[in-house]
Amino acid sequence: MQSLITAIQEHADVSCYLAWPGDFELDRGDHGEEVHLASGAALEGFAGDGAGGRYFFCGDGGEERPVLYADSEGGAALVAIGLPELLRLLLVAPWWRDCRAFTAEESAELAAEYLEGMPDLPVRQGRAAAALGIDRPTETDVLARLREVATEAGKDFILIYTPQDESYDR
Template identity: 50%
Template sequence: MDAADDLLLRIGADRELSGFLAWPGDFDLERRDPVEDLRLPTGAPLAPIAGDGAGGTFFLCGEPGTARPVLYADSEGGAALIAADLAEALALIAAHPYWRDLGNGHSPADLEAELIEHDPGYPARRDRALALLGAVPPTAEEALARLRACAARTVPDFRPIARHQDAAGPYDSAYTVLFQD
């Protein structure tokens, strides 16, 4: 077991933290069943760790005890690395649950205001989750810069391929475009 596995166990044992990550973070430990069985071109293992409400899956890439970046694969055939490791991914998701929209022309302030409109207790819940994770929240600018750097590393080694015969080939690297400068 490595640090990522320990962190996942800790989250699973804390209802408050796992609840916040599930919503609004859309990182649900109960949704570990990917839409497709995926593999990496390098043969490195992919371990599904959480899913989102739209059918996407978060994976740890690589063997326990090694550097394990986090890959997000959506249900539409798009994928990208989103963080260098699980701790960085969780800091991103907790601080900016709207991370997918950061590089999509949306103002972080507007995204934040929309969350607060739907959940006035969101800022306090976010701060509590970050404290429970022991995470320093990245600013929106830092988060987007990290997303871009990670997404740029996706191709070729971390671009997943569906294992079944009818697969259309490797997943699209659309997120790498989304998070480009």
């Protein structure tokens, strides 16, 4: 079975969608700061966004590992359990970073903004999902899962800025 990272690299339309509106690029995995998990578990940067945020795999294993997102402002949270879950989030609600309350109403407002500037968004989402072989749950389900992962499972994934031994904000 082909890895999802390889599939992203091999499908230009998927990479293009993930770069925008997903704001997720595999060639931006270097965080630039020395960080570690408070638990001592392994941490591997594998992607980033245009604003300096980074995605990290946590622990040992492959694409099924938990995914932590650290922004450039000192905030970090677990956002998915595995790359497939992260990609579902990016394919359904690429505006997730702006969903502070995780509500359907908030997401609907953000979706409307994205659709205004990108009327072909649903088509692009569908093509990318099909190319990756990933199902797309509802926005409500994706945001509920994000909230669950960030607040429950994520409490054990504390990112530390190593030089000052300070934790990122959750």
